[in-house]
Amino acid sequence: MKRLSFLLILLFLLLAGNGAQAQNVVYSPYQKFDHRNGDFDVAGRIGDRIFTYRSSGDNHYLDAWDDSMNLKATVVLDFFPAKVSAVRFVPYADHLSVLYQTTERNRSVLYTALLDAQGLLQGRPMQLEETKTGIFGGSGSFYEAAVSEGKNYILVYRMEESRKEFVMNGWLLNARLEKVKTIKATYKAESSYRRGDVVVTDQGAVYLPVLRIAGVKDYADGGDLLRMDTAARRFTALPLPVDNHYLSTIFMRASGAGNQLVIAGFYSDAKNGQYDGVYFTSFDAATGSLAPIRTWQFDERLRTATGARNLKRAFNDFDMKQLVVRKDGGFVLVAENTIVTTRAAGSPFGFYSYYYTPFGYGATIREYYFNDIVALSFSPTGTLEWNSFVRKQQYSQEDGGRFSSFAFLNTGGSLAMLFNDFNTRRSSIQLAAIDASGHQEVRSLAAGQASDPDWLPRFGRQTAQRELIVPCLRRGEICFARVTF
Numbered sequence: 336m337k338r339l340s341f342l343l344i345l346l347f348l349l350l351a352g353n354g355a356q357a358q359n360v361v362y363s364p365y366q367k368f369d370h371r372n373g374d375f376d377v378a379g380r381i382g383d384r385i386f387t388y389r390s391s392g393d394n395h396y397l398d399a400w401d402d403s404m405n406l407k408a409t410v411v412l413d414f415f416p417a418k419v420s421a422v423r424f425v426p427y428a429d430h431l432s433v434l435y436q437t438t439e440r441n442r443s444v445l446y447t448a449l450l451d452a453q454g455l456l457q458g459r460p461m462q463l464e465e466t467k468t469g470i471f472g473g474s475g476s477f478y479e480a481a482v483s484e485g486k487n488y489i490l491v492y493r494m495e496e497s498r499k500e501f502v503m504n505g506w507l508l509n510a511r512l513e514k515v516k517t518i519k520a521t522y523k524a525e526s527s528y529r530r531g532d533v534v535v536t537d538q539g540a541v542y543l544p545v546l547r548i549a550g551v552k553d554y555a556d557g558g559d560l561l562r563m564d565t566a567a568r569r570f571t572a573l574p575l576p577v578d579n580h581y582l583s584t585i586f587m588r589a590s591g592a593g594n595q596l597v598i599a600g601f602y603s604d605a606k607n608g609q610y611d612g613v614y615f616t617s618f619d620a621a622t623g624s625l626a627p628i629r630t631w632q633f634d635e636r637l638r639t640a641t642g643a644r645n646l647k648r649a650f651n652d653f654d655m656k657q658l659v660v661r662k663d664g665g666f667v668l669v670a671e672n673t674i675v676t677t678r679a680a681g682s683p684f685g686f687y688s689y690y691y692t693p694f695g696y697g698a699t700i701r702e703y704y705f706n707d708i709v710a711l712s713f714s715p716t717g718t719l720e721w722n723s724f725v726r727k728q729q730y731s732q733e734d735g736g737r738f739s740s741f742a743f744l745n746t747g748g749s750l751a752m753l754f755n756d757f758n759t760r761r762s763s764i765q766l767a768a769i770d771a772s773g774h775q776e777v778r779s780l781a782a783g784q785a786s787d788p789d790w791l792p793r794f795g796r797q798t799a800q801r802e803l804i805v806p807c808l809r810r811g812e813i814c815f816a817r818v819t820f
Contacts, residue, residue, distance in 0.1 A: 360780055361817045362788070363404040367391065368813035370690060374419070375813060377796035377804045379426025381452045385804060386431065387815050388424065393417035397454045404817050410454040416444075423480050425489060426798075430457070432512050434491060436478055443468045443477040445491065447512045463491065463506060484591060485537040486510060492518060492533065499524045507539060507567065515539065518567040522559075529553060531585040534596065540620065541567075544575070544587050544598055550606035554581035560598070560618060560625060573618075576628040580614060581606055586658040588666075594620045597660045599668055601650065602630060610650040613668060613711065629717040640724055641672075641707070653709065657743055659750065664715035667750065671740060672706040685731045686757045687738050687789060689810065705729040705739035708752055710769055721773030727756045727765065738762075742795030744803050753780075753792045753803060753818065764790055766820065780818070788814055 368375070368389060378386035378397065384407060385400045395412040416437040425432040431450040436443060448460040468477065481490040489512070492505025500523045507516040516539075524547060531544040541563035546555030559572040575598070584600040599615035612632035618625050633650060643649040650670075657669035677699040708725040729739040741754035751768045764780040788807035795805035803818045 359819045361402075361404045362807070363387075363398075363400055363815045363817075364406060365788075365809060365812040365814045366398075367811060368808070369811065370808055370813075373813075374422070375794070375806050376422060376424060377794070377798065377806065377815070378424035378431060379796065380798040380802070381426055381429065381431065384452070385798060385815075385817065386424070386426070386454060387804070387806075388412075388422060389813060390419065395419065397450070399454055400815070400817075402817070404815065408453065410450075412456075414448065414456055414460050421478070425482055425486060427486060427510055430511075432489065432508075432510065434478075434480055434489075438468065438477075441467055445478050447491075447508070449512055461512065464504075466493065479533070481533045481535045483535045483537045483539075484589060487537040488515070488535050488539050490518075490533060490535040490541060498527050501528075501530070503543075507535070507541070516567040518563065520563060520568055520570050522561060522570050522572070528558075529555065529585075531587055534587050534589050536589050536620075537592075542587065542589075542596060542618075543570075544585050546575075546582055546585055549581065552583070552603075552607050554583055554603055554606060555585075556581055556606070558582070558585075560596075573623075573625055576616060576625060578628045578630075580604065580628070580630060581608070582614060583610065584655045586655050586668075588658045588660050590660045590664075591662070595660075595664065596620070597658065597664075597666050599658055599666060600655060601653070601670075609648050610653070613713070615666070615713070615717070617664070631713065631717060631719055637722060640722070641709075656708075656740075659745060665713050665720070667710055667712045669708065669710050669743070669750070669752075671708050672704075673736075673740075674704040674706075675736075676702045676704070678702060686760065686762050687731055687734065690737070690789075690808070691733050700732050703729075703731050703734065703736040703739060705736055708741060708754075708767075710750060710773075712773060723769045723773050723775045725752055725754075725767040725769075725775065725777070727754055728758055729755060730758050736793075738789060738791060740793040742792040742797075742803055742805060744797045744801075746800055751803075751820070753795065753805065755790055755792060762789075766818070768820075788812075788816075790816065 374390040376388040378388050387398050395415040397410040399408040420438050421436040423434040429452050433448045436445050442465045444465040445463045446460045449457045478493045489508045495502040502521045505518040527548040529546045534542045543561040546558035549556040557577050558575040561570040580602045582602050587598045596618040601610045602614040604611050614630045616626050616628045638646040638649040641649040652672050652674050653670040654673045655670045659667040710723045712720045741752045744751040749768050749770045753766050756763050756765045767777045769775050788809040791806045798804050805816045807814050
């Protein structure tokens with residue numbers, strides 16, 4: 336009996352230890368922050384230090400934390416201009432690469448800088464380009480960036496676009512921010528087009544999917560997969576095999592080795608119809624060929640699982656958020672139910688209403704709904720192996736959905752989504768993990784008291800295999816939460 340009691344106690348302690356590890360949350364100390372004009376980012380991890388970025392007025396800081404979120408150092412980024420409109424950090428084993436953009440009068444200027452493992456500037460910042468933005472200048476991001484999976488290459492570019500044509504101007508940089516190629520290539524479409532995200536591989540190849548718009552819903556009845564030639568001066572267009580379907584969203588991701596691209600999205604059987612299913616194809620870099628398009632149609636069981644009143648329109652409000660390419664050539668598609676509506680003027684209200692003023696709105700107020708997440712796992716041959724719905728409710732007004740949506744983490748063995756589950760009266764932090772067989776486990780991260788900060792999961796960043804850093808606000812302060820599991 337004593338032996339049995341001892342074993343039961345030991346088992347209990349082991350289970351308790353696993354549970355604590357699965358939802359360990361540590362907060363950094365609070366720092367003064369004005370959410371109305373300040374900026375923040377999770378820069379990444381270098382060795383035993385976690386770096387976060389914050390700006391306050393004209394001042395810019397890089398904070399270094401240990402695993403207990405104790406502040407080890409604060410680096411003043413005094414080489415930043417006073418007004419920075421966009422910042423992008425790319426972490427490596429021994430340094431941070433930084434891209435930052437500033438707008439001065441009627442020109443947008445793009446810089447790069449290299450920081451060492453302590454966050455200190457190495458050498459001098461390099462100006463890549465300055466471009467006129469118009470007589471009144473601009474305040475948003477003017478340049479875009481794509482990073483290869485292994486971070487061998489960073490592609491920085493801007494697009495000069497018209498209805499039927501675009502010119503890509505940019506630079507292919509290596510891990511030390513040295514220029515490998517200067518890019519200037521043009522694409523001319525037969526009609527209005529919609530482009531997807533640029534993908535750069537660890538071999539330095541550049542790809543871009545483009546869809547040809549047809550119908551009032553902007554569905555596509557054709558398109559091209561664009562490949563940059565070796566001289567970075569011309570696009571080679573490979574027609575996408577649409578096969579009498581109409582494509583809506585388009586996502587493209589490279590496999591780990593970069594030898595294969597998977598292209599997927601939702602499709603409709605009618606030019607202005609509802610979402611009927613998932614389409615996908617793949618590109619083999621070795622042969623330079625696209626596989627025939629494959630489709631999987633939503634069945635009644637899956638439509639019913641959405642909880643939609645109108646089953647025909649069940650997936651119309653789902654937006655693709657992630658495309659995970661598996662080692663066997665299959666993939667997992669992750670989409671989120673997202674709706675933006677307007678209502679007649681009145682004071683906005685909601686759980687996070689402190690962060691936006693109730694005065695000064697026009698005739699209407701925007702309302703944001705970010706609800707259920709669905710993960711669909713497909714085999715290399717196009718068979719749906721499993722589906723998993725993560726249930727959540729998120730509702731806010733006039734905040735752009737700042738506290739909504741989710742943080743995404745891929746451990747290699749499971750997919751995790753961290754999110755605020757809230758309406759106008761309450762909020763809780765949830766972690767949903769889906770394993771390789773589609774089994775889902777949801778845990779509540781009830782880590783503190785009512786004085787805990789308000790989490791911003793969509794701005795979180797995976798910094799290790801089982802580590803996520805999430806920015807948090809509390810009135811006039813900011814902190815960062817380290818979640819390990």
